[in-house]
Amino acid sequence: MTSSEGRATGARGLRCKECGEELPLGASYACEFCFGPLEVVYDRDALGRNVTRASIEAGPPSIWRYADLLPCAPADPSAGLPVGLSPLVRAPRLAERLGLGEVWVKNETANPTHSFKDRVVSVALQKARELGYQVAACASTGNLAQSVAAHAAAAGMQSYVFVPADLEHQKIVATGIYGCTLVAVDGTYDDVNRLCMELAADRPWAFVNVNVRPYYSEGSKTLAYETAEQLGWTLPDRCIVPIASGSLYTKIHRGFTELLDLGLVDGRVPAMNGAQAQGCGPVAAAYDAGLDFVAPVRPDTIAKSLAIGNPADGLFALDVARGTGGGIDAVTEAEITDGIALLAETTGIFTETAGGVTTAVLRRLAERGDIGADERVVIYITGDGLKTLDAVAERVEPVTIAPTVAAFEDAVADPTTLETV
Numbered sequence: 312m313t314s315s316e317g318r319a320t321g322a323r324g325l326r327c328k329e330c331g332e333e334l335p336l337g338a339s340y341a342c343e344f345c346f347g348p349l350e351v352v353y354d355r356d357a358l359g360r361n362v363t364r365a366s367i368e369a370g371p372p373s374i375w376r377y378a379d380l381l382p383c384a385p386a387d388p389s390a391g392l393p394v395g396l397s398p399l400v401r402a403p404r405l406a407e408r409l410g411l412g413e414v415w416v417k418n419e420t421a422n423p424t425h426s427f428k429d430r431v432v433s434v435a436l437q438k439a440r441e442l443g444y445q446v447a448a449c450a451s452t453g454n455l456a457q458s459v460a461a462h463a464a465a466a467g468m469q470s471y472v473f474v475p476a477d478l479e480h481q482k483i484v485a486t487g488i489y490g491c492t493l494v495a496v497d498g499t500y501d502d503v504n505r506l507c508m509e510l511a512a513d514r515p516w517a518f519v520n521v522n523v524r525p526y527y528s529e530g531s532k533t534l535a536y537e538t539a540e541q542l543g544w545t546l547p548d549r550c551i552v553p554i555a556s557g558s559l560y561t562k563i564h565r566g567f568t569e570l571l572d573l574g575l576v577d578g579r580v581p582a583m584n585g586a587q588a589q590g591c592g593p594v595a596a597a598y599d600a601g602l603d604f605v606a607p608v609r610p611d612t613i614a615k616s617l618a619i620g621n622p623a624d625g626l627f628a629l630d631v632a633r634g635t636g637g638g639i640d641a642v643t644e645a646e647i648t649d650g651i652a653l654l655a656e657t658t659g660i661f662t663e664t665a666g667g668v669t670t671a672v673l674r675r676l677a678e679r680g681d682i683g684a685d686e687r688v689v690i691y692i693t694g695d696g697l698k699t700l701d702a703v704a705e706r707v708e709p710v711t712i713a714p715t716v717a718a719f720e721d722a723v724a725d726p727t728t729l730e731t732v
Contacts, residue, residue, distance in 0.1 A: 321353040322382040340524045351382045374533040383438040392423040394433045399541040405657040409677040413687045425695035426454035435527035439517030446516040450507040453482035460489035535566025548686040554585040555617040557624030585639035586672035588612040592641030614664040646671040661696030
């Protein structure tokens with residue numbers, strides 16, 4: 312398969328995840344025969360001949376070093392934002408606090424708009440331009456909105472961004488500043504998404520998570536590729552990933568599977584643990600009940616970036632959890648804010664509420680004894696804490712004093728005993 316820019320790619324077509332029917336590459340997201348979701352399929356023989364560790368390592372310092380494993384030609388580095396190769400940080404103090412052996416943090420706050428969404432948007436908009444689109448759009452719980460607005464601005468594209476009206480104010484400001492048309496919808500994310508699906512039917516816009524969703528979701532695989540490469544082309548034993556729609560969780564799993572299929576790593580796919588909030592945990596509820604369907608819920612949680620009550624990839628997330636020996640947990644609001652503080656105090660990484668969910672699930676698994684002493688665990692921190700300041704504002708109480716040494720000594724008798732706020 313050759314892209315519009317003449318670059319050979321491994322993408323062969325689109326395949327229905329339900330019935331297996333294959334369709335040509337194009338702006339489609341639902342099967343014409345059974346209406347199931349579509350995913351990109353690749354020519355594995357061609358990839359096996361062309362993709363090596365050396366070819367990847369010789370690539371650019373971005374997600375485009377994995378271009379042969381993505382559905383489009385690499386973006387022009389002079390006409391966009393650099394995305395990927397975020398830090399994979401060893402977290403010995405976090406591991407010690409939880410009684411674990413080896414914990415790593417994949418820190419996606421280092422991306423241009425401070426979340427992993429830059430990966431999926433970079434791929435989606437590159438493919439959208441190949442398909443002839445000039446306008447970008449999305450339905451979002453916050454991070455995607457900011458990323459679409461920023462990447463569209465960098466590419467000179469017009470953008471329309473739709474979000475729930477009760478989204479955190481920090482995310483509203485951090486999206487609108489890029490000059491997009493920002494539309495706040497009275498309703499949940501699921502209401503916003505339904506509206507965007509209707510709009511996508513009769514407008515020549517690239518809705519990144521609707522009509523170009525099969526390509527958009529492929530960007531998440533690069534998190535698995537990077538993790539393995541940064542670990543010296545080895546695999547972790549366990550990964551803990553937040554679940555909103557379920558796409559990130561299932562695509563990280565797919566990324567590891569592809570590396571194994573291509574012989575780029577040895578071993579087995581990591582146990583995949585999913586993380587949700589109890590206020591919006593439909594996949595966790597289905598997993599706990601042993602169900603083969605996910606019942607929609609109405610979100611009610613501070614973890615708004617995970618607040619998707621009817622997750623598109625929920626069923627596939629259940630399959631991944633069960634197939635890898637992982638699981639899916641949902642944590643309380645108090646556990647979420649405790650998780651944010653725990654990560655900050657032990658690693659110096661400040662995460663938004665979604666990362667609080669992920670860290671809280673790590674803590675829960677450790678307390679249950681589900682993680683072996685010799686396991687290498689990677690947790691995925693998907694967004695910056697500056698996006699959700701209100702969630703933890705009450706945890707921080709400065710010591711207020713007059714500008715004198717005496718006042719300081721009265722307020723803080725022994726500075727060495729001060730607890731971190």
